[in-house]
Amino acid sequence: MLKIYKSLETGPLQELSLKTLESGAWINIVDPTPYELKVVGNLTEVEPDFLRSALDDEERSHIDIEDDSVMILTNVPVVRDEGSYDTLPLAIIVTEEYIITVCLEETPVLSYFNEKSARFFRTFKKTRFLFQILYRSATFYLRYLRQISKQSDEIESKLRHSMKNREILKLLELQKALTFFNASLRSNGAVLEKLMRLRTTTSMQPMLKYYEEDEDLLEDVIIENKQAREMVEMYSKILARLADTFSSIMSNNLNQVMKFLAAVTILLAIPTVISSFFGMNVPVPMAENSNGFFFICVLAGSLAAFCGLLLWRRDMF
Template sequence: MLKIYKSMESGPLKELNLRTLEKGAWINIVAPTPYELKVVGNLTEVEPDFLRSALDNEERSHTDIEDNSIMVLTNVPVMRTFESYDTLPLAIILTPDYIITVCLEDTPVISDFNERTYRSFRTFKKTRFLFQILYKSVTYYLKYLRQIDKLSDEIESRLRDSTQNKEILRLLELQKGLTYFNASLRSNGAVLDKLMRLRSNYNLQNIIKLYEEDEDLLEDVIIENKQAREMVEMYSTILARLVDTFSSIMSNNLNLVMRFLTAITILLAIPTVISSFFGMNVEGFPAFSSGPFAFIDICVISIALSVICATVLWRKNMF
């Protein structure tokens, strides 16, 4: 999918196409076809590798600079399900005339820049627009981290009442999402630091023009990214300890059940052994075994020994 927009001095966004492409336009490419990449590359004179860089799902964040373009590859968060989170590479390419975004999927980070929010950004202010996209990405990281925190609290309260494997697996899924977030935020932080250093590169003034407001916005992005990293590390530690704790609780509960069943087995073995002795058809058994109250006597002996054994086991905390 390929969409082209351009901000007007007054009024909503103007939607363009490849034939009516104008300077200052934003070219948004989602899940592109080879034909779309070829056409956009020819029209904008952007390196084909820049356009294909975001098509590798495992690509890490980095920055590449060519003679007439800068490519900023960042990882943006995505929510697969309410409990499953992932990251996707997003390529933001700046040229003297255009800003281009390439991604494998339509993410909220990009879709939030639309006809309804056109007043908050300008496509021809490419540097500021770049920083606004990066800031939007960090805000979604923080939003999803708060959701993960609420989910972990909910799962913890359920585990206090019933330790089920399903809840442990939910925690592991959240922990996997935090691992993706941690790796992406670290590499994104390196990209932001490099962008901060590029502001003093005079050779790139025709592509990146930093004004005071832009520098303030970039500093805000760096601060929010550091906060997101700290939150990820804290939540990861909490979830890891939570999983270990409840895994230990489940193992302890299993030990308690096994200990209880062992005690019951011992108690049941006593009358079984006694009845087996008196059920043997051999000479030499006590005389009362053939008396009128023999069955009652055997039951009394079995119960008495079982009570004595139960008392000993209870004192040893076997129940």
């Protein structure tokens, strides 16, 4: 999917096409075809590798600089089915005339920049628009981390009453999501620090022009990213300890069940042994006594009760 927008001076977004492409436009490419990449590359004279960089879902965040363009590849958070979380690479390419975004999927980070929010950004202010995209990505990390925290509290509440495999597997999904977030936020942080250093590089002026407001916005992005990293580390420790705690509880519960079953087996073995002795096909005591069966049952029950009392005093029940 290929969409082209340009902010008007009055605020609203104007949708363009490849034939009416103007300077200051934002070219948004989602899950592109080879034809779309070729056409955009020819029109904007951007390196083909820049346009294809975000198509590898394992690509880490980094910055590539050419003479007439700079590519910032960052990882943005996404929500999968059933509340699972992941990250996707997003390539933001800034040239002297255009800003281009390339991603494998439609993400909430880019979906935020539409006609309804057009008054908050300008596509022709490329540096500020770049930082606004990065800031929106950091805020979505924080939003999803709060959701993960809420889900972990719900899982903990459910596990206190019933330890089902479904809840434990969901806990594992959250731990995996935090691992993805941690790796992405660390690499994003390195990219943000490099962008801060590049503000004094004169060769970057044609593509990235830093104004005072832009530097303040970049600092806000760095702060939000650090806050997200701290939250990831804290929630990772909480989930790890939660998993260890409930693993210990499950092992203890299993031990309790096995101890109870062992005690029951001992109690059942006593009447079984006694009945086996008196069931032999040989002369046995009380064989001719009409009340022999009653006496044998009383004997077996008394011994079982005595052993049960001993086991109870030893906390086997």
